[in-house]
Amino acid sequence: MSERLPIIKTYKLAIGGKFPRTESGRSTSIHDASQNLVAHVCRASRKDVRDAVDASHKAQPGWANATAFLRSQVLYRLAEMMEGKRDELANAIGENGQREVDASIDRVVHYAGWCDKYAQVMGGSNPVAGPYHDFTVPFPVGVVGVIAPDDAPLLGLVSLIAPVIAMGNACVTLASETNPVPALVLAEAIAPSDLPGGIVNTLSGFREELVEHFSTHREIDAIHAAGVSDEHRTLLRTGSADNLKRVHVHGEVDFFDEEACESSAWIDPFVEFKTIWHPSAV
Amino acid sequence: MGMTTVSGTQNAGHAGSEGVNQNTTRPARLDLRGASGGGLFEYAPAPESVRPDIADSYGLFIDGAFVEPENGARFASINPATEDTISMVAQASVSDVDRAVRAAREALPTWAGLSGKDRGKYLYRIARRMQERARELAVLETLDGGKPIKESRDIDVPLACAHFFYHAGWADKLKFALPGREPRPVGVCGQIIPWNFPLLMLAWKIAPALACGNTVVLKPAETTSLTALRFAEICAEIGLPKGVVNIVTGAGETGKAIVEHSDINKIAFTGSTQVGKMIAKSVAATDKKLTLELGGKSANIIFEDASLDQAIEGIIEGIYFNQGHVCCAGSRLFVQESILDTVIDKLNDRMGSLRVGDPMDKNTDVGAINSKEQLATIKKYLALGDEEGAVRHDACGSALPEKGYWCKPCFYSGVQPSHTIAREEIFGPVLAVMSFRTPDEAISRANNSPYGLAAGVWTDKGSKIFDVARRLDAGVVWLNTYNKFDPTSPFGGYKESGFGREGGRHGLMAYCQ
Numbered sequence: 001m002s003e004r005l006p007i008i009k010t011y012k013l014a015i016g017g018k019f020p021r022t023e024s025g026r027s028t029s030i031h032d033a034s035q036n037l038v039a040h041v042c043r044a045s046r047k048d049v050r051d052a053v054d055a056s057h058k059a060q061p062g063w064a065n066a067t068a069f070l071r072s073q074v075l076y077r078l079a080e081m082m083e084g085k086r087d088e089l090a091n092a093i094g095e096n097g098q099r100e101v102d103a104s105i106d107r108v109v110h111y112a113g114w115c116d117k118y119a120q121v122m123g124g125s126n127p128v129a130g131p132y133h134d135f136t137v138p139f140p141v142g143v144v145g146v147i148a149p150d151d152a153p154l155l156g157l158v159s160l161i162a163p164v165i166a167m168g169n170a171c172v173t174l175a176s177e178t179n180p181v182p183a184l185v186l187a188e189a190i191a192p193s194d195l196p197g198g199i200v201n202t203l204s205g206f207r208e209e210l211v212e213h214f215s216t217h218r219e220i221d222a223i224h225a226a227g228v229s230d231e232h233r234t235l236l237r238t239g240s241a242d243n244l245k246r247v248h249v250h251g252e253v254d255f256f257d258e259e260a261c262e263s264s265a266w267i268d269p270f271v272e273f274k275t276i277w278h279p280s281a282v
Numbered sequence: 283m284g285m286t287t288v289s290g291t292q293n294a295g296h297a298g299s300e301g302v303n304q305n306t307t308r309p310a311r312l313d314l315r316g317a318s319g320g321g322l323f324e325y326a327p328a329p330e331s332v333r334p335d336i337a338d339s340y341g342l343f344i345d346g347a348f349v350e351p352e353n354g355a356r357f358a359s360i361n362p363a364t365e366d367t368i369s370m371v372a373q374a375s376v377s378d379v380d381r382a383v384r385a386a387r388e389a390l391p392t393w394a395g396l397s398g399k400d401r402g403k404y405l406y407r408i409a410r411r412m413q414e415r416a417r418e419l420a421v422l423e424t425l426d427g428g429k430p431i432k433e434s435r436d437i438d439v440p441l442a443c444a445h446f447f448y449h450a451g452w453a454d455k456l457k458f459a460l461p462g463r464e465p466r467p468v469g470v471c472g473q474i475i476p477w478n479f480p481l482l483m484l485a486w487k488i489a490p491a492l493a494c495g496n497t498v499v500l501k502p503a504e505t506t507s508l509t510a511l512r513f514a515e516i517c518a519e520i521g522l523p524k525g526v527v528n529i530v531t532g533a534g535e536t537g538k539a540i541v542e543h544s545d546i547n548k549i550a551f552t553g554s555t556q557v558g559k560m561i562a563k564s565v566a567a568t569d570k571k572l573t574l575e576l577g578g579k580s581a582n583i584i585f586e587d588a589s590l591d592q593a594i595e596g597i598i599e600g601i602y603f604n605q606g607h608v609c610c611a612g613s614r615l616f617v618q619e620s621i622l623d624t625v626i627d628k629l630n631d632r633m634g635s636l637r638v639g640d641p642m643d644k645n646t647d648v649g650a651i652n653s654k655e656q657l658a659t660i661k662k663y664l665a666l667g668d669e670e671g672a673v674r675h676d677a678c679g680s681a682l683p684e685k686g687y688w689c690k691p692c693f694y695s696g697v698q699p700s701h702t703i704a705r706e707e708i709f710g711p712v713l714a715v716m717s718f719r720t721p722d723e724a725i726s727r728a729n730n731s732p733y734g735l736a737a738g739v740w741t742d743k744g745s746k747i748f749d750v751a752r753r754l755d756a757g758v759v760w761l762n763t764y765n766k767f768d769p770t771s772p773f774g775g776y777k778e779s780g781f782g783r784e785g786g787r788h789g790l791m792a793y794c795q
Binding site: 126127128139221240246273276277278 | 560562781783788
């Protein structure tokens, strides 16, 4: 019996809960370590970034207004969906894939638990010197641009996304350039999860083309990036100065290091602390 | 728009009033607004009598001592209420800034290595000494900046002292501040502060930096350097190790030298959004940490079910406090349509009793505009407000002094959201009044601004007030109050009002890593 001819899949973008092809009509080929063609992926354009930002903005208020308890359950549900796609995700990663998938699922579980605890740990009541009830609470910053590293294409991405969406933000993510497939498989795990469409939008493409558009888009409120070059880091910060995006670019990170990657500190850059005063005397 | 009084109709007869403290000739008004109405009471002048010693000229405070600026350059610090020169202040050059940074770098290991308790004790010493010299600091602040003495005496200086007291206690408790983290100092901090609350902004910057084990190079604004220099004297007086605090005076070029210095680890800037963006670009290629506290166009929203008289007081305080030179000033007022006429009447009324004039008089409500440049900026906006078709109300009863920089507090009705005065930060005693029908409309219009510093909401309905507070994009939301500050309470903005918080536990995050 002859060997079956496999179907080479073209992974599409994930925008607003749908899977469109790039509006630019461009695609690139992905090869494995032995140079075998494994998939085609879209090469996203500036317009795709803009569409994804629009979708994020539509979805974000509803997600932010969901109770923290509900967001926590939805993130845990995402971990369940990833568990169901363990093999597909591991295959997409390649070498050591299983270990990376396991760590990624556990990372989502970690941040699922933060949804309804972060405000308690990092918010608080302020004992002002006067008859006022004064308290500080975190709110999501809005729409976050996520630039994923090539190193650990799934775990790196998940580590950047999870702290962002836990607090009610939406994100537009640019997948690893060298291996975007795990991110696109993750998008297929997200779609049937309970996460509303548009909260995690996934693009594949070239940083050289897209980083600038992330940095200058005025409707992106913050940037979370890792594994970018020094030039791209500077570009992200310079472009972001125009609307004062909150930019958080990691240096070297070992994403397998739980101590380093699982902390409320990863959430801090993507919340706005709001302080509310009310007189408490008549 | 149904305003009942407009500019000039109420105070048409006040031309006979001469000088700041002699409102005796102002005619009583025809309406009967009760004993609290403006113009019915006359006040005798009540000038503050303390006179602080002010040197003819000042040097730079570097490495624990006052030193001459490298090139000997100085500029005048002016009393904006009289246009008199108070003192000559040093203009720090690039190499002066470098000297200050080197001193701060050298002092860093010892200061960071001190026990938290000892660092705290130095901060307590500073706080105590500032309290003891509070009156002198208040007078100096008012002379140099033009703000009413009752504000510098009762707000600026006590709050500045409180900031040092509060942060003194953090110095040995940092491991409790941010759970699960081990805070370390950031290093040498370059801090640039504005002219609206000179000593208070200095306290907001220096107190948390020192508590967390950092050393600082601080530049006060060029029009208001004197209290920072007095603070430097206090540092020397209480034996603060040399180099921990360095004060370099000067204008934009000095600030630029700080921002661009390669051996500074963190920049903290309070000032305009335009300069904030330039700084963000300037440090983009470096590892400098950055916090920015920038401009605002804060919304004050008043619902028909608010306690009106209380709200009017809050609105007045929200916009005319410190001549409106307040980044979180409630400069856009959104009034529910059903009470618009009433609110405009009451605002006109209340403004009639605002006392504008000699900042050193304890009865003065609104002092001098900080500088000639700022007065020109405000006047530019007033011209635009008139030109674009809004109606100006400036029913203020006081005549303005002839010398000095003065602006009558005013508000505009008939303002459209597209008007310049409804969109841009004026940083003066100018309020734009607009109306709305539903809470949703109020929120979307309040949020329709690149800024997001503060907001105010006035209603006696509990659920509504918290719902609106939740939905406003602002870092500080005052409910049934406005312009309240406290060292325990984080302050800072959303969006283009900057990033980072100052004060409270959250303020420490900016000075730790």
